[in-house]
Amino acid sequence: MSPEMTADQVAAFYAQNTTMIRFSMIVFNLCAIMLIPFFMVIVVQMKRMSLPSHVLAYSYLGAAATGATLFAIADIFWLIAAYRPGRDPQLILLLNDMAWLIFIAPVGAFVVQNLCLALAVYLDAGARPIFPRWVAYFSIATAAAMSPAVCAVIFKSGPLAWDGAISFWLRIGAFAVNIAVMFFVVRAAVSRQAAEEAMKIGPSVGITDAKVTQ
Amino acid sequence: MSAAITWTRRPKIDQWICWWTIPIFYNLFGLIFVVLTRVMPPPRPDITPAQIVAFFETHSLTIRIGFALLMFFIGFASVANGLIALQIKRMSVSPVFAYAYIGSLVVGGLPGCLLPAFAFVAGAFRPDRDPQIMVMLYDWCLLSFVGSLGCFCTQNMVLALAIFLDKNDILPKWLAYMSIWMIVTELLAAPVFIFKSGPLAWNGSISFYVGTAVFVVWEFAMIRLLYVAIKNQSPA
Numbered sequence: 001m002s003p004e005m006t007a008d009q010v011a012a013f014y015a016q017n018t019t020m021i022r023f024s025m026i027v028f029n030l031c032a033i034m035l036i037p038f039f040m041v042i043v044v045q046m047k048r049m050s051l052p053s054h055v056l057a058y059s060y061l062g063a064a065a066t067g068a069t070l071f072a073i074a075d076i077f078w079l080i081a082a083y084r085p086g087r088d089p090q091l092i093l094l095l096n097d098m099a100w101l102i103f104i105a106p107v108g109a110f111v112v113q114n115l116c117l118a119l120a121v122y123l124d125a126g127a128r129p130i131f132p133r134w135v136a137y138f139s140i141a142t143a144a145a146m147s148p149a150v151c152a153v154i155f156k157s158g159p160l161a162w163d164g165a166i167s168f169w170l171r172i173g174a175f176a177v178n179i180a181v182m183f184f185v186v187r188a189a190v191s192r193q194a195a196e197e198a199m200k201i202g203p204s205v206g207i208t209d210a211k212v213t214q
Numbered sequence: 215m216s217a218a219i220t221w222t223r224r225p226k227i228d229q230w231i232c233w234w235t236i237p238i239f240y241n242l243f244g245l246i247f248v249v250l251t252r253v254m255p256p257p258r259p260d261i262t263p264a265q266i267v268a269f270f271e272t273h274s275l276t277i278r279i280g281f282a283l284l285m286f287f288i289g290f291a292s293v294a295n296g297l298i299a300l301q302i303k304r305m306s307v308s309p310v311f312a313y314a315y316i317g318s319l320v321v322g323g324l325p326g327c328l329l330p331a332f333a334f335v336a337g338a339f340r341p342d343r344d345p346q347i348m349v350m351l352y353d354w355c356l357l358s359f360v361g362s363l364g365c366f367c368t369q370n371m372v373l374a375l376a377i378f379l380d381k382n383d384i385l386p387k388w389l390a391y392m393s394i395w396m397i398v399t400e401l402l403a404a405p406v407f408i409f410k411s412g413p414l415a416w417n418g419s420i421s422f423y424v425g426t427a428v429f430v431v432w433e434f435a436m437i438r439l440l441y442v443a444i445k446n447q448s449p450a
Contacts, residue, residue, distance in 0.1 A: 003339075051228055052225060052226050052227060052229065053228055053300055054300060054303075055228055055293075055296050055297050055300045056228055056232070056296070057296075058295070058296035058299050058316060059232065059292050059293040059295070059296030059297075060292075060296075061296075062291075062295050062316050062319070063289055063292040063293075066288075066292060066320055066323055066324070069320075069324055070324070070328065073324075073329075090343060090344045090347060091347070093343070094336060094343065094351075097336050097339060097340070098332060098336055101332055101335055101336065101339070102332055105285045105335075106285045106288065106328060107289075108284075108285055108288045108289030108290070109288070109289045111289050112289030112290055112292060112293060116293070119228065119231065120228070122222065123222050123227060123228055125222070150283070150285040150286045151282055153278050153282045153285065153335045153339070154275075154278045154279060154282050
């Protein structure tokens with residue numbers, strides 16, 4: 001949806017697509033926050049890394065919670081707009097602006113999440129690092145690809161508007177690729193942890209609990 | 215390659231990097247809030263809808279540029295919180311204080327910073343909206359920005375209690391008293407929801423200036439004391 005649409009066009013869009021908007025946003029509403037447990041698995045893996053302290057894991061945790069809350073709020077704005085499409089078009093326009101801006105622009109939380117992870121992976125001094133080193137560069141690349149989306153609050157047209165090639169497609173694409181890749185990276189790290197703990201070998205056994213008090 | 219290994223193996227390198235983000239990003243917050251987006255010091259609550267629309271028209275571009283920067287840099291707030299939480303965990307107190315500190319500030323960042331930003335952005339994005347809606351966005355931003363109280367009361371209460379109970383002297387006791395003053399200023403800001411002018415309105419001498427002055431002193435003290443705390447920590 002273009003940010004250049006007028007209030008009447010936006011209201012007409014909600015009136016014509018009410019069912020699909022409700023259906024998709026209810027699905028997002030139910031499913032999106034299920035990424036939080038996944039991010040927390042990454043936090044636990046960060047705590048297992050051989051780092052001087054847990055500060056990066058805590059920072060990652062806070063940023064993950066902020067980012068997910070923002071998505072939940074944007075989702076509710078779409079659903080309020082679709083609830084009564086007969087409302088004053090000015091109000092539908094406002095709800096639609098809020099939803100899109102909050103969905104696209106505040107990438108800072110996810111960017112910082114990735115920068116914390118990148119730094120942690122890079123500093124991990126263990127003989128066998130928890131995550132392979134390329135994850136650090138991959139996280140920085142994701143952060144860089146998503147950062148320009150903040151410009152969605154400035155532009156109404158062009159690649160940096162909220163429906164543009166950079167602010168929308170590059171941002172969403174980078175996020176999706178990141179989650180997909182991290183899924184396999186995390187799965188490999190957890191399986192290795194399970195194997196190591198089952199065989200009681202390696203210094204990483206039980207380190208998560210022992211280091212907590214530092 | 216040898217240089218890279220040297221810096222990654224320096225003791226407490228992760229904490230030092232996190233510490234450096236704090237002064238850099240608080241300075242940027244100052245630039246964003248004071249110079250670009252004009253929410254500090256806050257504009258007056260007692261003006262007409264036409265004046266509010268004119269405010270958004272005049273400052274439309276700088277408000278949007280300022281908050282675009284904020285959308286990026288707000289993420290670093292969680293790094294500052296993570297570093298303070300880590301220092302609380304080093305105290306001789308239960309980790310509950312560290313977790314409560316992170317939790318209350320994750321909540322606080324939304325009504326206290328990002329939602330006001332989006333209200334102002336929505337206004338600046340289309341200043342040709344119905345003036346009544348513009349007035350609502352104006353109130354939305356400034357009430358949420360100045361009047362988000364509970365999250366920061368909780369944050370300061372948790373920090374003050376942790377410092378008082380701590381026997382390891384990670385942070386000095388006087389910082390706990392300052393944190394209690396932060397709670398007092400939050401309580402003094404509660405009347406912003408009632409008054410439209412005078413010292414208790416959102417741009418008032420009590421509600422805004424006293425609170426901001428105490429916050430700036432607290433933040434400087436915190437940055438300095440975190441430096442000392444990290445320096446005094448024996449390498450892991």
